[in-house]
Amino acid sequence: MEFSESPEVADFRTEVRAWMAENLPKLSWPEPPELEAKLPFWRTYQRMLFEAGYAGLSWSPEFGGQGIDERRASVFTEEAQSAGAPERLNTIGEDFAGPTIAHFGTQEQKDAHLRRILAGEDIWCQLFSEPESGSDLASLRTKAVKVDGGYRITGQKIWTSRAQLASFAILLARTGGGERHKGITYFLLPMDAEGVTVRPLAHMLGEAEFNEVFLDEVFLPDSAVVGDVDGGWKVAMGTLGFERVAIATGRVNTGQEIETLMSQIREARGPDSAALASDPRVRSAVADLYGRVVVHGAISQRVITGAADGQPPGEVTSIGKLYFCPLVDDMTDFALSLQSLDGQYDLDDEFAGIEEPDHDAFGGDPATTDTPSRHWLRLANQGRGTAIAGGSTFIQRNIVSERILGMPRK
Amino acid sequence: MEWSFSEDQDDYAEALGDWLDDKADVESVRSWFESRDVGGFEGELAEAWGGVGISETAGGQGGGIVELALTAEALGRHAAPSGRWLATALAVPALSGNEQVAGEFLLSSGLALAVDSSHRPAATVGAPEAQSPSVDADGRVTGTVPRVLAGGSATHLVVPAVKDGTLVLRLVEVEGSAVTVRPRKLLDRSREVADIAFREAPSAELAVDADAVIQRADELAAVLVSADALGSTERMLEMSVEYSLIRHQFGVPIGSFQAVKHAAASMKVDVEAARSVIYYAAAAVESGQSKSLLYSATTKAQVGAGAARAADSALTIHGAIGYTWEHDLHLFYKRARLDAVLLGGADEWNRTLADALELDG
Numbered sequence: 001m002e003f004s005e006s007p008e009v010a011d012f013r014t015e016v017r018a019w020m021a022e023n024l025p026k027l028s029w030p031e032p033p034e035l036e037a038k039l040p041f042w043r044t045y046q047r048m049l050f051e052a053g054y055a056g057l058s059w060s061p062e063f064g065g066q067g068i069d070e071r072r073a074s075v076f077t078e079e080a081q082s083a084g085a086p087e088r089l090n091t092i093g094e095d096f097a098g099p100t101i102a103h104f105g106t107q108e109q110k111d112a113h114l115r116r117i118l119a120g121e122d123i124w125c126q127l128f129s130e131p132e133s134g135s136d137l138a139s140l141r142t143k144a145v146k147v148d149g150g151y152r153i154t155g156q157k158i159w160t161s162r163a164q165l166a167s168f169a170i171l172l173a174r175t176g177g178g179e180r181h182k183g184i185t186y187f188l189l190p191m192d193a194e195g196v197t198v199r200p201l202a203h204m205l206g207e208a209e210f211n212e213v214f215l216d217e218v219f220l221p222d223s224a225v226v227g228d229v230d231g232g233w234k235v236a237m238g239t240l241g242f243e244r245v246a247i248a249t250g251r252v253n254t255g256q257e258i259e260t261l262m263s264q265i266r267e268a269r270g271p272d273s274a275a276l277a278s279d280p281r282v283r284s285a286v287a288d289l290y291g292r293v294v295v296h297g298a299i300s301q302r303v304i305t306g307a308a309d310g311q312p313p314g315e316v317t318s319i320g321k322l323y324f325c326p327l328v329d330d331m332t333d334f335a336l337s338l339q340s341l342d343g344q345y346d347l348d349d350e351f352a353g354i355e356e357p358d359h360d361a362f363g364g365d366p367a368t369t370d371t372p373s374r375h376w377l378r379l380a381n382q383g384r385g386t387a388i389a390g391g392s393t394f395i396q397r398n399i400v401s402e403r404i405l406g407m408p409r410k
Numbered sequence: 411m412e413w414s415f416s417e418d419q420d421d422y423a424e425a426l427g428d429w430l431d432d433k434a435d436v437e438s439v440r441s442w443f444e445s446r447d448v449g450g451f452e453g454e455l456a457e458a459w460g461g462v463g464i465s466e467t468a469g470g471q472g473g474g475i476v477e478l479a480l481t482a483e484a485l486g487r488h489a490a491p492s493g494r495w496l497a498t499a500l501a502v503p504a505l506s507g508n509e510q511v512a513g514e515f516l517l518s519s520g521l522a523l524a525v526d527s528s529h530r531p532a533a534t535v536g537a538p539e540a541q542s543p544s545v546d547a548d549g550r551v552t553g554t555v556p557r558v559l560a561g562g563s564a565t566h567l568v569v570p571a572v573k574d575g576t577l578v579l580r581l582v583e584v585e586g587s588a589v590t591v592r593p594r595k596l597l598d599r600s601r602e603v604a605d606i607a608f609r610e611a612p613s614a615e616l617a618v619d620a621d622a623v624i625q626r627a628d629e630l631a632a633v634l635v636s637a638d639a640l641g642s643t644e645r646m647l648e649m650s651v652e653y654s655l656i657r658h659q660f661g662v663p664i665g666s667f668q669a670v671k672h673a674a675a676s677m678k679v680d681v682e683a684a685r686s687v688i689y690y691a692a693a694a695v696e697s698g699q700s701k702s703l704l705y706s707a708t709t710k711a712q713v714g715a716g717a718a719r720a721a722d723s724a725l726t727i728h729g730a731i732g733y734t735w736e737h738d739l740h741l742f743y744k745r746a747r748l749d750a751v752l753l754g755g756a757d758e759w760n761r762t763l764a765d766a767l768e769l770d771g
Contacts, residue, residue, distance in 0.1 A: 001476050001693030002412040265769055277769035287760035290767060291708035295683050298690035302413040309414065322679045394668075400678050401671035405651050408666040 005075075012068075013075050016054075020083035023048055031086050033370070035208070039123075039165055042089045046120030055118040056094055063102050063114045070245055070307035074300075081253050089165065093117040093124035095246065097170045100239045101188070104227045109188060113168065125166035127157040127189065127213055128236065134159075135395050137172075138181040138233065142215060144173035150221040151175070153187070153195075156214050159389070163198045163211040166191050170226075170239065177230035186232035187224045194218065205347055205381050245307050247390055248320030249300040252328050252379070254293045261335055262286060264372060268338065276338065285334050292327045299323055318396045318404075325387035332380035339373060347374055413690065415476070422473070423480045426459060427487075434490035436738055443599045443741060448491035449563060455485075455495055456519035464502060469512030475630070475696040479637040479688055486641025486749070489741045493601035496634060497522035497560035500531070500627045504568040504579050504616050520565035523627055524582075527559040527603050530710075530754030530762065531627040535570040535577055535620075543608050545571040550588075550610040551580055559752070561604030562593035569613065570624060577620045580613035588612065598744040601752070629695045629702055631753035632710035633688060639717035639749035640684045642742045646724035647677045649739060653728055664727075673723050680716040687712060704766055711759040714750035721746040 005013065027045055032038050049055040058073050059065025068076075088094070098117045101109050116122045133140040142155025153173050163169070168190055175185040189196070195218035203209040227235040265286060268276035276282055303316045336343030345352035353373025370378075387393055401407045415423075433454065442448050463478030464470025478499055485492040498515055501523040505512040515521040524543075525531045534555070535542050543553025551571055558567070567582045567589075582589060588611035593604045651674055654665030664670050691705040699705070721743045725732050732739040750756070 001415070001689050001696070003693045003697040003699055005411075262767060262769060275770060283764035283769060284757070284760050286767065286769060287707075287763040288711065288756075290704075291712045291760070291763060294690075294705055294708040295687040295712055298413070298686040299683060301411045301690065302686045305411075305413040316682065319679050319682045322675070323683050394672070397672040397675035398668070400675035405647075405671075405674055405678060407651060407654060407671050407674060408663055410666055 009071060009075060012072050013079060016076050016079040017083070019052060019054070020079055020085060023052070024083055024085060027086070035089075035162070036165065038087065038089060042086055043120045045086045046090070050119045055120075056098060059098065059102065059114075059118070063098070063110065064118045070304050074245070074249075074304045081256065089162065090117065090120065090123045091246075092126050092162070092166075092170070093122060093168075096126065096239045096242055097124045097168070097188075099242045100170065100186075100235060101226065103238060104186075104235045106223070106226075108223060109226065113188070122167045123162060123165045125160050125163045125169045125191070125213075126239075127160060127169045127171040127215075129159045130156060131158050135392065137236075138184070140172060140174060140184065142171075142173040144175045144185055144187070144220075146175070147219070150219055150224070151185075151187075153189075153215045153218045153220060156212060158201075158210075158212050160198075160211045160213050161209065163191070163213050164200065164208075169213075172232055172236055175230050175232075181233035183230055184232040184236070185229050186226040186235040187220050188226060189218070189220060189224065193220070203381060203385060205378065207347070207378075209385070243390070244317040245303055248303040248317040248324075250296070250320065250324040250328070251386065252324075252383070254296050254324070254327060254331070257328075257331060257379070258290055258293045260372075260375075261289070261331065264335075265338075282338075289327070289331050289334060292330075296324050296327055318391070318399045321391070322393065322396050322400065325383065325393065328379065328383035328386070332376050332383055335376040336380060343373060343377055345373070345377075347377065352377075411690065411693065413686070415689075419476060419480060422462070422477060423484065426481060426484045429458065430484055430488045430490060434488040436488075436741075439489050439491075439600070439741060440738065442491055443489075446595075446599050448493075448600065448602075451491050452494045452519060452563070455490070455492070456498070456517055460495070460498070460516040460519060461513065463499070464512070464516060467509060468502070468506060469509035469514075470502075470516055475633060475692045476689060478630070479633055479692045482634040482637035483641040483688075486638035486643075486745060487645045489600050489642060489645075489745045491600045492638070493560040493603075494519035494522075494563055496601075496638075497558075497564065499634060500559075500630055501568040503626050503630075504581075504618055504623045506618050506623075515566070518565070519560075520563070522558055522560045522564035522567055524555045524558050524561070524567045524569040524606060525627070526555060527557045527753055528751070530758055531631055532624050533754065533758065535624055542577070543569055543571045545573045545578065545580055545613065546610070549580070549613050549615065551582055551608040551613045552610055554605065554607045556605045557594065557603040558606050559601065559603055561591060561606050562602050567606070568616065568623075569608070570620065571613075577624070579616040579618060579620045579623060581616055582608065582611050582613045586611075596748065598748040600741070600745060601748060625703070629691075629706040632706035632759065633692050633695060635749050635752050636684065636688050636709045636713035637692075639713050639746050640681065640688055642745040642749065643677070643684065643717045643720045644681050646721060646739065646742045646746065647674065647681055649742070650674060650677070650724045650727040653732075657729075670727060673727060677720045677723050680720050684713040684716055704763060707759045707763040707766065710754060711756040711763065714759075715756045717746040718750040 031041055056065040057068045060067050101113055130140050144151040144153050171187040171189045172184055174183050176183040195216040197214040199212045200208045201210050265277050270276045270279050299320050339353050402409050461471035463473045466472050498519040498521045501521045502512050525534045543551050545551050551569055564584055569580045569582050571580050588609050590607040591604045654670055655663050657664050687709050691709040694702040694705045728739055731737050
C-alpha cells in the first residue's frame with residue numbers, strides 16, 4: 001500500500017496540469033449547455049488533445065495513442081476534471097468502438113476509423129439495447145439478412161446516447177446462425193446510411209438524453225462486419241470489458257460533488273436562522289456521505305491498481321457499481337432535502353433554491369440553466385439512470401452472487 | 411495511491427492464517443468461548459506474533475500498520491481471543507524511547523491502554539466531561555476508568571491522567587490494593603473489558619507527547635477494530651454461501667433464490683468496500699498523511715455499520731439453525747456486533763469526522 005505516487009506518475013500529472021492550464025483558456029468559453037451546440041466547442045478541444053498527443057492515451061501507439069496504463073489514464077481524467085475541461089462527447093468512440101476495432105477489426109476498418117475518432121472527426125454511438133432486449137441482450141431481434149455483397153438490417157434500437165450527433169455506430173444484429181448469443185454479428189454502421197432514423201427520447205425531467213434508432217432495410221457491406229459472422233457476442237463482450245474501470249469507478253466525480261455540497265452547507269442557514277452546519281442531523285448526514293466518498297475513492301484506487309497491474313477484469317467492476325450508485329442517489333437526495341419541498345421543483349421553476357428565506361445556500365442566477373438547485377436535481381435524476389444502465393442493480397447483484405460467490409444460476 | 415500488498419505482506423498473511431487455522435480452529439475457539447478461558451491462547455499469540463507491525467526501533471519485529479491490520483483481520487476471521495493483542499498495540503506507542511521494555515510487552519501482551527472502550531480513545535481525555543484520572547505530586551494516580559479493553563488480564567496499564575491541568579501518560583503496575591479491577595462479561599467472550607479504579611496508585615512517568623500517543627491510539631483503534639470486523643464479516647459471508655448451497659428447501663438449494671443471492675451480493679459489496687478503505691486508511695496513517703484522521707474516522711464509521719448489517723443478513727440466510735448456541739454463527743455475529751461499537755461506534759466517529767471537516771463556515 002503506497003500512498004505516494006511514483007515519480008513517473010507524479011511527473012505525468014504535473015505535465016497534464018500544466019497543459020490544461022495553458023490550453024483550456026484558448027477555448028471560447030462558456031461551454032454551451034445544449035448537446036448539439038456543444039459539438040463545435042468539443043471538436044476544437046478534441047483537436048487540441050489530438051495535436052498534443054493526448055487523444056486516445058490508452059490506445060496502442062500503433063493506432064495513435066500512447067499505450068499508457070490505467071493508473072496514468074485515471075490521472076489524466078482527474079486533472080482534466082479538476083481543470084474544468086469540456087465534457088467528452090465521444091466516449092463510445094474513444095473508449096469502446098476504437099479499442100474494439102483496434103483489437104478485433106480488419107486493417108481496412110482500422111485505417112478508415114481510428115484516426116478519425118482520435119481527431120474528433122467522427123462521433124460514435126452504441127446500438128445494442130432494444131425495446132425487448134435490455135438486461136437480456138442475447139435475445140436481441142434486429143435482423144441482418146444476407147444479401148449479395150452484404151446484409152440488409154431491419155430492427156429497432158433504444159437508449160442510444162448521442163445518436164443525433166454520431167456519424168458511426170457499433171451495431172449488434174442477428175444473423176441467426178445459432179440461438180441467442182450464437183447468432184449475433186457485430187457491425188460498424190454509418191449513421192447517414194439510407195434507412196436509418198433517429199428519434200429523440202426525453203428522460204424524466206423532460207430533457208433529451210437518448211434516442212430510439214429505427215433501421216429499415218439498411219444495407220451494410222460484408223466489410224462492415226467486425227470479427228466473425230455469428231461471432232459478434234465475443235466482440236461485444238470485449239467492448240464491455242473495455243468499460244470496466246469506468247463502470248467500477250463511476251462517471252460522477254463524487255469527490256468534487258461532496259466538496260460542492262460542503263461548501264454550500266457552510267454558507268447556509270437553517271429554519272431558525274442558525275447555521276445549517278450546527279444541525280446535528282446535517283452534520284451526521286454529511287459525515288456519512290463524506291465517508292462513503294472516501295470508500296468509493298479507495299475502491300477506485302483498488303480497481304485502477306488492479307487494472308494497471310494487468311489483473312483480469314472481474315469482481316470489482318460489479319461491486320464498484322453496486323457501491324457507487326446508491327451513494328450518488330443518497331448524496332443528491334440529501335442536497336435536495338435541504339430545500340423546501342425536498343427540491344421537487346420543475347427545471348423551469350424560476351425560484352427553486354433561490355428564494356429560500358431559510359436556506360440561502362443555494363443562490364444562483366435563475367437565468368442560467370445550472371443553478372445549484374438544478375444541478376442537484378439533474379444529478380439525482382442522472383443517478384437513477386446510471387443505476388439502471390450497463391446492468392441494473394439487480395443484474396449486478398446476480399453477477400456478484402453467481403459469478404463471484406458461486407451461487408446457483410437457477 | 412497504489413492499492414496492493416507486497417509479496418512479504420501476502421506471505422505474512424498466509425503464514426499467520428495457517429498458524430491460526432491450526433491453533434485457533436473453530437472447535438478450540440468454541441471451547442475458549444464457553445469456558446471464558448482465553449489466557450493460554452493469547453500468550454501463545456503474543457509469543458509468536460506479538461512484535462509484527464511494530465518497527466524494530468520501537469521494540470518490534472518490523473512492519474507497520476498494514477501488517478497490524480492484516481493481523482487484526484486474521485484474528486477476526488477466526489474469532490480468536492485478541493483483546494490483549496489489540497490493547498498492547500494501542501498502548502505500546504506510549505513506551506516510545508524504551509524499546510526493550512516495549513519489546514517485552516509485545517511478547518507478553520500484558521500492557522493495556524486505560525481508556526473507556528465504549529468511546530474512541532481521544533474522547534475520554536481532555537473533553538470537559540471526561541473523567542480522566544488525576545496524578546499528584548508524588549506520581550500517585552487516582553480515579554476510575556470503566557470498560558478498559560483487556561483490563562482484566564493486564565499486568566501494566568498506560569493511564570492517561572491529568573497533572574496540573576495537562577494531559578500526561580503514566581505507567582501503573584496492576585498490583586496491590588491501590589488498583590481495583592472489576593471484570594465485565596461481554597457477549598463476545600473472545601474479548602474482555604474491566605472497570606478499573608485507582609486509589610493513589612504508584613506510577614512511573616512516560617516521557618512521551620501524550621496528545622500524540624492518544625491521537626495515534628485513535629487512528630490505530632479505528633483501523634484495527636475495522637480490520638477485525640472485516641475478518642469476521644467475511645467469515646460469515648463464506649458460511650452463509652456454503653450453507654445456502656447445502657440447505658435444500660422446495661426441492662432446490664436455497665442459494666438459488668434471488669433474494670438469498672442478492673443478500674449475499676450485498677454482503678460481498680460491504681466486505682470489499684471495507685477491505686478497500688481499511689487498507690487505504692492504514693497506508694494513510696502509516697505514511698503520516700494530513701487526512702489520516704479523516705480516513706480513520708471514515709473507516710470506523712462505515713465498516714462498523716456495514717459489519718452489523720452483514721451479521722444480521724448472515725443470520726437471516728442461516729435461518730433457525732443460525733440462531734442457536736450450538737451453531738458457530740453466534741461466535742462471529744457477536745464479534746462483528748462488538749467491533750461495530752468497540753472504541754467508538756459510527757455515531758461517535760461521524761461526529762469526529764464532522765468536526766474535522768470544518769463545516770462551520
